[in-house]
Amino acid sequence: MSIEMKSAPLVAREIENLKKRCDSLKAKGVTPNMKVLLVGENKASLIYTRNKKRFCEKFGAECEIINLNENIKEDEFLNKVREISNREDVHGCFVQLPLPKHLQHIDCGALIAPEKDVDGFHDHNIGELFKGDPKSNGLMPCTPQGVVNLIEFYGHELSGKNVVIIGRSLIVGKPLSLLMLNKNATVTVCHSRTAHLQEHTKRADIVVSAVGRPRFLTSEYLSKDKNQILVDVGINHDADGKLCGDMDYENIKDLCAGITPVPGGVGPLTILSLAQNLLQAAENSL
Numbered sequence: 001m002s003i004e005m006k007s008a009p010l011v012a013r014e015i016e017n018l019k020k021r022c023d024s025l026k027a028k029g030v031t032p033n034m035k036v037l038l039v040g041e042n043k044a045s046l047i048y049t050r051n052k053k054r055f056c057e058k059f060g061a062e063c064e065i066i067n068l069n070e071n072i073k074e075d076e077f078l079n080k081v082r083e084i085s086n087r088e089d090v091h092g093c094f095v096q097l098p099l100p101k102h103l104q105h106i107d108c109g110a111l112i113a114p115e116k117d118v119d120g121f122h123d124h125n126i127g128e129l130f131k132g133d134p135k136s137n138g139l140m141p142c143t144p145q146g147v148v149n150l151i152e153f154y155g156h157e158l159s160g161k162n163v164v165i166i167g168r169s170l171i172v173g174k175p176l177s178l179l180m181l182n183k184n185a186t187v188t189v190c191h192s193r194t195a196h197l198q199e200h201t202k203r204a205d206i207v208v209s210a211v212g213r214p215r216f217l218t219s220e221y222l223s224k225d226k227n228q229i230l231v232d233v234g235i236n237h238d239a240d241g242k243l244c245g246d247m248d249y250e251n252i253k254d255l256c257a258g259i260t261p262v263p264g265g266v267g268p269l270t271i272l273s274l275a276q277n278l279l280q281a282a283e284n285s286l
């Protein structure tokens with residue numbers, strides 16, 4: 001019998017923690033304050049940023065979406081991000097991606113002060129992740145941190161486990177491999193050039209897929225006898241326009257010990273991690 005690893009119970013528990021931490025900061029005269037820079041009117045980005053704002057307000061933090069014109073000049077954009085990031089009353093700041101084409105070459109993580117980089121994209125924070133010092137107060141990348149939190153929430157130790165991650169992007173696969181290595185897992189990172197992918201996934205204790213292909217991971221990739229934990233980061237639409245993950249959920253859910261659904265699995269944890277980073281940034285500022 002496999003367990004459906006939904007994120008809702010973890011989010012509910014963590015909102016209570018965030019409220020307590022936020023109240024304690026307010027008692028010290030600090031209201032956690034996040035600024036989101038949104039360029040243009042990309043529909044998905046508008047929804048994501050509103051969700052982030054609503055989430056922050058649930059536990060008492062402030063969050064403002066600063067909407068910049070789609071045609072903003074590069075200089076003006078750079079100055080605006082730096083100006084906001086340098087404000088003393090701002091504890092966390094990020095640029096909602098994707099940017100319009102003429103700004104896409106900019107490394108936004110580098111524009112924001114590392115101690116306010118709630119996305120965890122700044123080289124300093126990537127360096128902290130790379131070093132893996134458990135005492136570091138670096139801000140960790142959101143989706144990977146959410147994946148680790150979810151696995152641990154459902155009682156699965158990472159230490160000593162064989163983890164196979166499919167995908168090596170800068171926002172999911174690569175940073176996740178470091179987070180899990182720092183938790184003493186034995187990590188294999190696979191990608192589009194990996195030979196014999198099934199051989200890797202079949203021997204894994206935990207398989208994480210961050211590929212972006214609807215229902216790509218079928219039963220042929222799995223080992224029925226290993227009680228595997230399957231974590232699906234993918235957010236895709238199938239040919240009928242239905243939201244689905246990278247995993248062939250209906251056909252594999254009974255072949256493993258635990259599996260995250262899409263939607264309702266990893267997805268909501270990115271915002272939770274962002275909020276946790278905001279509070280950590282505000283606490284670090286004391």
Ligand code: NDP
Nearest residue numbers: 143167168169172191192210211212233234235266267270
């Ligand atoms: P990218 O497109 O940046 O990376 C995809 C990775 O998958 C690449 O490393 C690629 O390999 C690998 N890949 C592609 N095809 C294959 C294949 N046939 N076999 C093995 N590996 C393959 O995607 P992202 O990391 O940005 O996102 C991945 C998925 O996760 C998407 O569905 C996205 O929507 C979702 N996502 C969800 C989030 C959330 O839950 N909040 C947050 C971020 C992403 P190569 O490097 O060789 O090209």
